[in-house]
Amino acid sequence: MKEFERLCVNVVNDFEIPNEKRKALRVLLNSCFPDYFPQREYFKQIPKFRYLVWDEEKLIAQMGVEDRVINVGGDIVRIFGVIDLCVEDCYRSNNIATNLLRMLENLGQQNGIEFIILFANDHKLYLKNGYKIVTNICRWLAIDELKSVDIFEQPLTDCFMVKSLSPKPWNDGIVDLLGYLF
Numbered sequence: 001m002k003e004f005e006r007l008c009v010n011v012v013n014d015f016e017i018p019n020e021k022r023k024a025l026r027v028l029l030n031s032c033f034p035d036y037f038p039q040r041e042y043f044k045q046i047p048k049f050r051y052l053v054w055d056e057e058k059l060i061a062q063m064g065v066e067d068r069v070i071n072v073g074g075d076i077v078r079i080f081g082v083i084d085l086c087v088e089d090c091y092r093s094n095n096i097a098t099n100l101l102r103m104l105e106n107l108g109q110q111n112g113i114e115f116i117i118l119f120a121n122d123h124k125l126y127l128k129n130g131y132k133i134v135t136n137i138c139r140w141l142a143i144d145e146l147k148s149v150d151i152f153e154q155p156l157t158d159c160f161m162v163k164s165l166s167p168k169p170w171n172d173g174i175v176d177l178l179g180y181l182f
């Protein structure tokens with residue numbers, strides 16, 4: 001296995017990804033999240049930009065990133081959101097995901113992003129990288145099969161995780177995601 005530094009990492013706006021790379025992305029997402037991405041490279045909505053990790057010509061990892069403001073108990077905060085982070089099976093446990101999270105944290109810190117947030121059922125990777133589980137009630141736009149269906153409001157205590165990139169404290173109030181849940 002190559003050192004992370006010897007792999008090629010592209011940070012690219014989603015709309016700039018050419019068709020042949022988009023095909024590789026679909027294959028990777030389908031193998032890491034079976035039955036999740038039938039004919040497309042996004043689940044609910046397109047991420048703003050992506051980290052794509054290549055070993056020569058082979059796409060071996062991806063991390064989508066949401067860039068938005070959210071309302072945390074009345075505080076408007078700028079966040080990055082981690083979407084569909086995945087690493088091809090035979091490349092796992094080599095800190096590739098950890099390195100991608102660090103790259104995103106550095107980018108956020110350099111650009112005034114206050115928190116990174118994500119939703120994950122398995123917390124291990126994120127706990128070891130300094131993310132914390134938060135218990136806020138969340139409000140979001142529910143999308144089903146590419147249709148807006150409702151506004152949901154409920155706690156996401158099992159999966160909502162946050163890492164602070166600034167001294168600003170994370171409030172306890174309702175978190176309005178001002179959009180869909182990624």
Ligand SMILES: CC(C)(COP(=O)(O)OP(=O)(O)OC[C@H]1O[C@@H](n2cnc3c(N)ncnc32)[C@H](O)[C@@H]1OP(=O)(O)O)[C@@H](O)C(=O)NCCC(=O)NCCS
Pocket residue numbers: 032033084085086087088091092093094095096097098099119120121122123124125126
């Ligand atoms: C989760 C995942 C991205 C980790 O990638 P990675 O490059 O192997 O991660 P790192 O090497 O930096 O860290 C590995 C640690 O992540 C943790 N981990 C393993 N699978 C995990 C999972 N599905 N979710 C969260 N953490 C996980 C373990 O603690 C693991 O440590 P170990 O190697 O000692 O078992 C990769 O296992 C994967 O693509 N899984 C399938 C897709 C997925 O579930 N993505 C997460 C969506 S929230």
